[in-house]
Amino acid sequence: MPVNIAVYFALVVFLLFAFISFWPVFTGANWEPTPMKKVKRMLDMARVTKRDYVYDLGFGDGRILFAALGRAAKAGGSEIEPIKWLAVKIYATIKKTKLDLRLGSAYSADLRKATVVAMFMTPLVNKIIAEKLSKLKKGTRIVSYHWPFPQWKPVRVDTQARIYVYETGKL
Numbered sequence: 001m002p003v004n005i006a007v008y009f010a011l012v013v014f015l016l017f018a019f020i021s022f023w024p025v026f027t028g029a030n031w032e033p034t035p036m037k038k039v040k041r042m043l044d045m046a047r048v049t050k051r052d053y054v055y056d057l058g059f060g061d062g063r064i065l066f067a068a069l070g071r072a073a074k075a076g077g078s079e080i081e082p083i084k085w086l087a088v089k090i091y092a093t094i095k096k097t098k099l100d101l102r103l104g105s106a107y108s109a110d111l112r113k114a115t116v117v118a119m120f121m122t123p124l125v126n127k128i129i130a131e132k133l134s135k136l137k138k139g140t141r142i143v144s145y146h147w148p149f150p151q152w153k154p155v156r157v158d159t160q161a162r163i164y165v166y167e168t169g170k171l
């Protein structure tokens with residue numbers, strides 16, 4: 001029954017895609033894009049300049065990185081969901097941008113060159129990753145949308161926009 005085979009195949013492909021898209025829920029946070037107005041505000045509040053390397057932990061559709069490109073020297077990030085990673089990689093190649101896009105977990109990301117770390121994750125991820133971030137080179141800004149790091153003292157806050165900026169050496 002070729003029709004049945006085609007239906008089963010379509011179902012399997014659909015379930016596979018659904019699973020891949022959904023599994024970041026278990027690794028950190030599901031995809032929910034930061035509104036563009038707040039992306040701009042995050043970059044303003046982190047005081048991103050041409051000397052910065054902006055790194056987004058879980059870059060989603062890459063909006064923070066594309067927005068950062070006009071202001072920073074370099075931008076990159078890691079994303080655990082392979083379909084999103086590939087889509088952003090293809091788009092970045094078409095647009096001839098020099099984004100450093102890694103497929104992998106935020107927990108194992110190499111952040112040594114980052115001067116600004118952007119993130120929109122969950123309270124649990126923030127708790128787990130706090131120690132790693134606190135060891136980044138002095139003066140690195142960590143800008144978190146939606147969820148603060150309650151154990152740290154922010155250098156700048158926009159409570160209404162839910163944007164929190166921290167700086168290593170002043171945590």
Ligand SMILES: C[S@@+](CC[C@H](N)C(=O)[O-])C[C@H]1O[C@@H](n2cnc3c(N)ncnc32)[C@H](O)[C@@H]1O
Pocket residue numbers: 024025027028029030031032033034056057058059060061062063064078079080081084104105106107119120121
């Ligand atoms: C709430 S979205 C934020 C996306 C983007 N940073 C933004 O602000 O628009 C969280 C993103 O993190 C990704 N993610 C979840 N767990 C992750 C992990 N352990 N490592 C890297 N990325 C992860 C998700 O796939 C999703 O794209």
